[in-house]
Amino acid sequence: MEQILSAIIFIPFFTALLASLLRLSYSNLRTLSIVSSIIVFGLVLFLAIQYDPHGGMQFIRTVDWIKNYGISYHLGVDTLSLVLLLLVSLLMPLLYLYMWHEHRKGYWYNMLLLQSGITGAVLSLDLILFYLFWEMMLLPIFIMIGRYGNSNRQYNATKLLLMTMLGSMSMLFSILYLGYTHFEISGIWSYSIESLSLVIFSPFIAIWVASGFLLAFIIKIPLVGFHTWMAPAYGSSPTPAVVILSAIMAKLGVYGIWRFGFTFFEETLTRYTPHIITLALIGLIYYAIIAITQSSLRRMFAYASGSHLSLITLGLFFANIYSWGGSLYFIITHALASAGIFLMIGLIYKRAKTINIDSLGGIASQAPLFALFFTFFALSIAGVPGTGGFVAELLIIIGAFKYNILIGIATASTMLLAMLYTFWMLQRTLFGAVGVATQNFTDLSKKEIIMLLPLAILLLVTGIAPSLFIPFIEPWISITLESINQNIGGL
Amino acid sequence: MFAIIDQLYIILPMTIVLIGAFTLMILSQYKIFKLQQFNLVAVLFLTIALAIVLMQFGQIQKGYLFADIIGEIFIVDDFALLFDIMSITGVILTLLINTDYFQSRSYFNGEYFALLLFSLFGMILLAHAHELVTAFIGLEIASLSIYALVGYHKNNHVSSEAMMKYLVLGSMTGAFFILGTALIYGAVGSTTLTDIAIYLNEPSTSEAELVIIGATLIMITILFKIGAVPFHAWVIDVYEGSPFPITMFMASTFKIAIFAIALRLYLLDFLSLYTKWHFVLQTITILTLVGGSWLAITQTSIKRMLAGSSIVHGGYMLIAITSIGTGSQIAVPAIMFYLIAYFLSAVGAFGILSYISASGIKQLTYEDFKGFSERRPYLAIFMSIFMLSLAGFPSTIGFLGKFYIFTAGVESEQFLLVGLGIITAFISIYYYFKVIAMMYFYPNNEDQKPIRRTFSSALIVLMAILIIWGGIGTSLIPFIPSADALIDIAKDAINSIG
Numbered sequence: 002m003e004q005i006l007s008a009i010i011f012i013p014f015f016t017a018l019l020a021s022l023l024r025l026s027y028s029n030l031r032t033l034s035i036v037s038s039i040i041v042f043g044l045v046l047f048l049a050i051q052y053d054p055h056g057g058m059q060f061i062r063t064v065d066w067i068k069n070y071g072i073s074y075h076l077g078v079d080t081l082s083l084v085l086l087l088l089v090s091l092l093m094p095l096l097y098l099y100m101w102h103e104h105r106k107g108y109w110y111n112m113l114l115l116q117s118g119i120t121g122a123v124l125s126l127d128l129i130l131f132y133l134f135w136e137m138m139l140l141p142i143f144i145m146i147g148r149y150g151n152s153n154r155q156y157n158a159t160k161l162l163l164m165t166m167l168g169s170m171s172m173l174f175s176i177l178y179l180g181y182t183h184f185e186i187s188g189i190w191s192y193s194i195e196s197l198s199l200v201i202f203s204p205f206i207a208i209w210v211a212s213g214f215l216l217a218f219i220i221k222i223p224l225v226g227f228h229t230w231m232a233p234a235y236g237s238s239p240t241p242a243v244v245i246l247s248a249i250m251a252k253l254g255v256y257g258i259w260r261f262g263f264t265f266f267e268e269t270l271t272r273y274t275p276h277i278i279t280l281a282l283i284g285l286i287y288y289a290i291i292a293i294t295q296s297s298l299r300r301m302f303a304y305a306s307g308s309h310l311s312l313i314t315l316g317l318f319f320a321n322i323y324s325w326g327g328s329l330y331f332i333i334t335h336a337l338a339s340a341g342i343f344l345m346i347g348l349i350y351k352r353a354k355t356i357n358i359d360s361l362g363g364i365a366s367q368a369p370l371f372a373l374f375f376t377f378f379a380l381s382i383a384g385v386p387g388t389g390g391f392v393a394e395l396l397i398i399i400g401a402f403k404y405n406i407l408i409g410i411a412t413a414s415t416m417l418l419a420m421l422y423t424f425w426m427l428q429r430t431l432f433g434a435v436g437v438a439t440q441n442f443t444d445l446s447k448k449e450i451i452m453l454l455p456l457a458i459l460l461l462v463t464g465i466a467p468s469l470f471i472p473f474i475e476p477w478i479s480i481t482l483e484s485i486n487q488n489i490g491g492l
Numbered sequence: 493m494f495a496i497i498d499q500l501y502i503i504l505p506m507t508i509v510l511i512g513a514f515t516l517m518i519l520s521q522y523k524i525f526k527l528q529q530f531n532l533v534a535v536l537f538l539t540i541a542l543a544i545v546l547m548q549f550g551q552i553q554k555g556y557l558f559a560d561i562i563g564e565i566f567i568v569d570d571f572a573l574l575f576d577i578m579s580i581t582g583v584i585l586t587l588l589i590n591t592d593y594f595q596s597r598s599y600f601n602g603e604y605f606a607l608l609l610f611s612l613f614g615m616i617l618l619a620h621a622h623e624l625v626t627a628f629i630g631l632e633i634a635s636l637s638i639y640a641l642v643g644y645h646k647n648n649h650v651s652s653e654a655m656m657k658y659l660v661l662g663s664m665t666g667a668f669f670i671l672g673t674a675l676i677y678g679a680v681g682s683t684t685l686t687d688i689a690i691y692l693n694e695p696s697t698s699e700a701e702l703v704i705i706g707a708t709l710i711m712i713t714i715l716f717k718i719g720a721v722p723f724h725a726w727v728i729d730v731y732e733g734s735p736f737p738i739t740m741f742m743a744s745t746f747k748i749a750i751f752a753i754a755l756r757l758y759l760l761d762f763l764s765l766y767t768k769w770h771f772v773l774q775t776i777t778i779l780t781l782v783g784g785s786w787l788a789i790t791q792t793s794i795k796r797m798l799a800g801s802s803i804v805h806g807g808y809m810l811i812a813i814t815s816i817g818t819g820s821q822i823a824v825p826a827i828m829f830y831l832i833a834y835f836l837s838a839v840g841a842f843g844i845l846s847y848i849s850a851s852g853i854k855q856l857t858y859e860d861f862k863g864f865s866e867r868r869p870y871l872a873i874f875m876s877i878f879m880l881s882l883a884g885f886p887s888t889i890g891f892l893g894k895f896y897i898f899t900a901g902v903e904s905e906q907f908l909l910v911g912l913g914i915i916t917a918f919i920s921i922y923y924y925f926k927v928i929a930m931m932y933f934y935p936n937n938e939d940q941k942p943i944r945r946t947f948s949s950a951l952i953v954l955m956a957i958l959i960i961w962g963g964i965g966t967s968l969i970p971f972i973p974s975a976d977a978l979i980d981i982a983k984d985a986i987n988s989i990g
Contacts, residue, residue, distance in 0.1 A: 066976075067892070067976050068976050069822075069976060069979055069980070070895075070899070107865075129886075129895070132886055133886035133887055133891075136885055136886045136887075137886070137887060140880075140885075143925075144928075144932055147929055147932060147933040148932045148933055154933065155929060155933045155934075158929070158933065159922075159925070159926075159929060162921070162925060163918075163921065163922065166918055166921050167918055170914050170915070170917060170918045171914075173898075173914060174898075174910065174911060174914050177895075177898055177899055177902050177910070178902060180899070181899065181902045181903055184903075
């Protein structure tokens with residue numbers, strides 16, 4: 002029980018290590034990967050059942066790592082990390098199903114390492130440990146895009162790497178400064194979140210230190226102005242990598258702001274709030290408009306994903322109970338929906354050898370079941386009532402109106418714009434005349450249905466019965482908000 | 493005071509190295525021995541020396557050897573012994589990891605190993621020197637051997653050019669050292685470090701100017717040897733012109749020895765001059781970081797890139813050196829840790845290069861690494877590990893090295909330097925990851941090559957494991973020293989100096 006978090010992190014890693022040492026064939030590697038991902042998913046489910054939503058940080062494990070600097074191997078789980086943990090461990094088996102016929106073994110190794118990196122980043126409560134996993138998860142993505150991607154992949158992978166590393170480096174500086182300040186005040190080195198959250202800076206310095214963290218997370222999300230890596234990287238990633246990028250890694254930027262921003266710099270962030278809200282609002286609308294103009298499905302949904310992540314960020318910075326609930330809920334539903342849509346774009350590419358919207362058409366008449374799923378995922382991205390996206394967007398918009406009525410109106414425009422690009426895209430790809438590319442478009446196979454069904458069912462349930470999930474996430478949000486308001490009020 | 497027998501025991505490792513050097517010189521007269529046998533003899537002598545030093549480490553109290561005859565010239569303390577361990581290990585690893593390379597080049601012979609051991613002797617002398625002239629002798633013994641080694645491929649004009657360049661510039665800066673020593677002697681009346689320290693700590697010191705000038709001249713020699721900008725002009729050409737084992741030796745092991753004397757001089761004597769040097773040192777650090785990065789970015793050959801980046805790594809250590817003066821407690825252990833970290837990564841990276849070029853290719857460019865991951869999948873993984881460690885990617889020892897250095901900088905509130913260090917670390921991501929990108933992102937046009945199970949490949953694996961272990965090695969697993977323990981050892985060694 003004590004080791005459950007470590008097991009969740011390291012099972013994929015050791016699977017990869019074992020497989021590479023044994024030089025397994027690709028089919029054995031596939032079996033092993035799938036088994037490991039299912040074991041991890043089982044463990045995470047078990048964890049979720051044991052988890053008490055009112056209990057704060059749980060399953061804490063602390064072991065000294067580098068004693069001289071108070072760095073420890075410090076893990077724990079709360080609602081925020083549990084949500085991301087559930088998502089990543091659910092997606093992995095589905096992605097492995099998608100990769101069923103993938104013969105290149107490096108692909109599997111990278112996916113295994115990626116899972117370890119992401120879960121580690123989500124679970125660590127020590128800043129240096131977090132930094133380690135934060136960088137660790139970048140490497141597999143870099144290799145996957147550069148090696149298995151398409152169209153100018155080397156350049157795009159390097160761009161992603163350099164821009165993300167720029168953020169990481171600035172974060173490292175802030176981490177070092179935080180640690181040192183803690184040492185200066187208390188005489189003890191420590192990098193654990195609890196002890197560092199007690200450090201108080203002068204407002205001027207706090208702005209700089211916070212900016213180091215924010216830069217890393219804003220690039221990862223990415224907000225407008227820091228987004229130049231996004232469309233190229235999404236465009237040339239292989240499908241599993243793009244699913245991870247959009248469904249999980251972009252959310253880790255939000256996670257970072259939530260976890261670190263709102264614990265270390267509650268007060269400083271209020272100074273950043275207007276600027277970030279402006280950036281996110283511009284992003285929300287700008288990305289959506291760009292999405293309308295895209296001709297490639299991948300790039301279109303890349304921008305759509307950017308738009309929705311700006312919305313999540315907005316919800317975060319409105320900092321009231323509705324918007325936070327909406328943001329957390331949107332993290333779940335957007336991950337499910339974007340995973341679904343990017344997987345299906347991958348399937349389209351497998352069948353039609355193109356994802357150019359203009360060359361597609363008439364899929365609905367060739368493959369009705371395919372069209373049904375595709376429409377469903379696209380509509381949940383757009384936030385049509387009945388899908389989980391709707392509930393989340395509604396909550397964030399309510400939060401926005403609570404914050405400011407004009408900003409509320411601007412935020413609400415996202416629903417409109419999303420409808421616009423989704424429906425237009427659906428019309429051009431699914432309906433109309435059957436093109437050359439879609440002539441022999443086959444319907445979903447059983448394996449593909451198994452892969453997509455869990456996502457679809459979850460989206461439906463989250464849309465129809467949000468009351469099943471809200472009690473799970475609500476206590477954490479109200480507790481966290483309350484403590485933040487107390488801290489800001491107390492200063 | 494030591495009994496005479498104890499004193500002989502203490503200098504035994506040095507003596508063994510020297511005897512080894514002479515033995516190799518005599519043996520190399522006989523043409524019946526193969527190169528591998530010379531290598532074996534050299535490693536044998538060094539291993540015995542290393543074993544003895546390891547036994548001595550931590551067991552011997554601080555003191556001066558033969559003090560009744562030569563005065564306080566030759567010091568024995570844990571600091572010196574730790575540097576002995578590092579240098580001897582360095583030479584052993586350099587010899588073993590290059591076994592393939594030695595065999596592939598016809599110009600290597602027995603004298604080569606003798607010269608390497610002479611150089612090591614000089615380095616050990618340097619670590620134990622407690623007096624400026626002795627330090628100079630040690631430095632010159634080490635350097636002269638290296639001059640010869642750099643030009644060892646005598647039919648190659650690049651190699652000869654490198655040797656001339658290094659010899660002329662190196663001898664000139666050597667003269668700086670002597671001049672500095674003379675000036676200090678003029679003021680202090682003695683050249684032992686203790687006397688200089690006493691002189692500098694006297695409140696009535698009036699002629700400190702001479703000492704400052706002398707110390708600055710000595711500092712220039714040291715900065716030249718570690719390749720700090722603006723004394724770096726030789727680095728890239730010399731590193732490129734030398735045979736791989738020598739490049740590796742200069743970049744890692746020789747640097748360790750230079751830092752041994754630099755730290756001792758600085759900590760014992762010249763720390764009190766810090767306020768005068770503060771600005772100069774900071775400027776040099778900034779120049780080194782920026783200039784080194786610029787040099788490293790612009791190269792197309794991997795060997796030259798590594799040479800350029802070795803300047804940057806010198807710059808990181810200079811950050812810590814400037815932090816010593818502003819009161820950082822951990823700067824000195826940080827430097828020692830960084831030396832080990834850089835040593836492991838550089839030896840690994842150069843080791844792979846020499847391993848590859850053992851099978852023919854003369855100059856390795858980025859282009860040559862295209863498709864490397866398919867040609868030699870295992871070597872590609874290890875090369876990636878070395879590159880990651882050099883770039884300071886977490887979970888490698890290189891990250892912890894940088895972490896300690898930057899923490900030292902932050903502790904002494906040198907935010908400008910640390911910020912610049914982090915920016916150069918970011919730039920270094922570009923040129924190190926370029927190698928990884930070349931290996932993994934491009935298709936392979938050549939046949940897959942079988943891995944040769946030799947000493948060289950085994951040591952490359954060992955280096956990679958050590959790097960990972962140094963990065964994540966924890967006290968979670970009992971009985972195996974962790975990254976933590978290394979820094980503790982360094983701290984204890986530093987305490988022995990003062």
